[in-house]
Amino acid sequence: MRAIISRQAGDFIRQHCKDANVVCLTGAGISYESGIPLFRGKSGLWEKYDPDVYATMDGLISVFRQRHGDLAKFVFDFYSLLYKARPNPAHTSLAALESAGIVRSVITQNIDNLHQEAGSRAVIELHGNALRIRCLGCRKTFKFEKERSKEMAELLKKNMGSRMKLLKVLSRYFPRCKDCGSRFRIDIVLFGEALSENELSAAYEQLAQCDVLLIVGSSLLVYPAAGLPLYAKDKGAKLIEVNTGISALSDICDYSIMGKAGIVLPEIAGILCR
Numbered sequence: 001m002r003a004i005i006s007r008q009a010g011d012f013i014r015q016h017c018k019d020a021n022v023v024c025l026t027g028a029g030i031s032y033e034s035g036i037p038l039f040r041g042k043s044g045l046w047e048k049y050d051p052d053v054y055a056t057m058d059g060l061i062s063v064f065r066q067r068h069g070d071l072a073k074f075v076f077d078f079y080s081l082l083y084k085a086r087p088n089p090a091h092t093s094l095a096a097l098e099s100a101g102i103v104r105s106v107i108t109q110n111i112d113n114l115h116q117e118a119g120s121r122a123v124i125e126l127h128g129n130a131l132r133i134r135c136l137g138c139r140k141t142f143k144f145e146k147e148r149s150k151e152m153a154e155l156l157k158k159n160m161g162s163r164m165k166l167l168k169v170l171s172r173y174f175p176r177c178k179d180c181g182s183r184f185r186i187d188i189v190l191f192g193e194a195l196s197e198n199e200l201s202a203a204y205e206q207l208a209q210c211d212v213l214l215i216v217g218s219s220l221l222v223y224p225a226a227g228l229p230l231y232a233k234d235k236g237a238k239l240i241e242v243n244t245g246i247s248a249l250s251d252i253c254d255y256s257i258m259g260k261a262g263i264v265l266p267e268i269a270g271i272l273c274r
Helices: 007-017 028-032 057-066 068-084 089-099 114-118 146-158 163-173 197-209 225-234 261-272
Strands: 022-026 103-108 123-125 128-135 141-143 184-188 212-216 238-243 255-258
Touching: 007 212, 007 238, 007 255, 007 261, 022 089, 022 225, 057 068, 068 128, 068 146, 068 163, 089 103, 089 114, 089 261, 103 197, 123 197, 128 146, 146 163, 197 225, 212 225, 212 261, 225 238, 238 261
Parallel strands: 022 103, 022 212, 103 123, 212 238, 238 255
Antiparallel strands: 128 141, 128 184
């Protein structure tokens, strides 16, 4: 297979990333190759479901009260994407670069847990994780494994004709906290909600110290995540972009590589791990 990375790009990567502090920022594009459509793209969830309703807490509550069957369909479709997805070569390459001591951390806008499944350990999740639940009161978290989420989604679909049965299913998988009595919910950031201060602070801390920010699969349109490359640039970091098309910040990147992350990232790992 013909290499995507040119000799010039390879030299730039070798010069600036070898023995450097590299941080990676990933967006939806890296998981697209794992079978998760872009939410706003063709065949994405927001083509079928209105994000102003299904991506907000008030909207979800309203749907459950007025059209409970539609909520069951949405949850089934949402989790069907996640439990079928598996890490692709881009995810595993980043994990390999972390193991080699080159990539210090991955800051991700994704909620699919694929970085962790691939083996990455230093993952900062700006928008949360759909395979984790969080107490609304004390904020304690627990894993919500793929098999368990699949089981829940299938039960919701099976009982979509009854609001009471759906409520029992939801209560079973999102119980009350034994410590504070509050209800658990999916640990993701919905529209209109603030990002976790801890995760955002951790991201800025990593960027303040990095020599290179590797941007993978992000259009860099959604803030505050889109502001992170600007912060890293201001702190003196080189920006290397891997995208299938021009992003909102391509003009400030020191190097842009156009291609699929699942092809480009293994090439980068090959250059740096020799």
